[in-house]
Amino acid sequence: LPPVERLSVWSMVETERAGRILTYLHDEIRVALALELDLEDLIASAQHLELDDRVDLIQTLPSDLGNKLLRASSASQRKQLESMLAYPEDSAGGLMDADAIQIRADVKVSTVLRYLRLLETLPAHTDMLMVVDRKGHYQGGLRLSTLVTADLDRAVADVLDADIAGIAVTTEGGDVARLFQDHDLLSAPVVDEHNRVIGRITVDDVVDLIREDSDRALMHMAGLDDEARP
Numbered sequence: 001l002p003p004v005e006r007l008s009v010w011s012m013v014e015t016e017r018a019g020r021i022l023t024y025l026h027d028e029i030r031v032a033l034a035l036e037l038d039l040e041d042l043i044a045s046a047q048h049l050e051l052d053d054r055v056d057l058i059q060t061l062p063s064d065l066g067n068k069l070l071r072a073s074s075a076s077q078r079k080q081l082e083s084m085l086a087y088p089e090d091s092a093g094g095l096m097d098a099d100a101i102q103i104r105a106d107v108k109v110s111t112v113l114r115y116l117r118l119l120e121t122l123p124a125h126t127d128m129l130m131v132v133d134r135k136g137h138y139q140g141g142l143r144l145s146t147l148v149t150a151d152l153d154r155a156v157a158d159v160l161d162a163d164i165a166g167i168a169v170t171t172e173g174g175d176v177a178r179l180f181q182d183h184d185l186l187s188a189p190v191v192d193e194h195n196r197v198i199g200r201i202t203v204d205d206v207v208d209l210i211r212e213d214s215d216r217a218l219m220h221m222a223g224l225d226d227e228a229r230p
Contacts, residue, residue, distance in 0.1 A: 019045030
């Protein structure tokens with residue numbers, strides 16, 4: 001929409017939906033509309049976001065406003081957010097979410113299934129679990145399709161896929177996108193320099209990255225910026 005109409009429509013958006021809408025917008029428009037919200041409404045709208053989307057919003061906003069959003073989060077969420085904010089926005093660390101489900105290689109399939117039932121719901125785009133040792137070092141992935149068809153008494157170590165590689169936290173966003181495209185991934189573990197799982201990247205984040213890069217390239221070729229769009 002043109003800027004004037006955009007502001008008019010934005011004023012009618014419900015607070016609980018505002019944060020989610022902001023995640024779909026280009027940075028310049030995102031900042032402009034976020035600044036139109038009262039601080040209380042901005043904080044309330046951000047509470048409905050997944051942590052990786054909240055990180056994107058915090059990184060986009062002016063530093064003082066981003067810090068207020070960070071401080072308004074719960075203590076446990078703030079710790080996760082600070083860890084994710086420590087990495088560049090266009091890196092695997094900047095793209096990841098902290099909701100990876102980790103299981104040990106030395107437990108039985110039946111134990112894993114009981115654990116998942118206790119969770120009741122799984123994070124979006126969960127197609128596999130991250131298998132780690134006692135110190136959190138990544139061992140491989142256990143696909144849900146394998147889990148539900150495996151013998152209940154088999155150990156996770158016997159059915160995991162060691163060929164599912166972890167993505168280094170410092171990997172550039174473009175390389176992450178190529179890995180997802182080349183291997184048809186829905187999700188992938190992110191590991192630190194000690195090969196410990198610290199998060200995961202899901203296909204929706206990669207699609208957003210590809211779309212944003214493509215839009216920027218097209219607009220640059222046309223000599224436009226985001227605010228110049230009709």
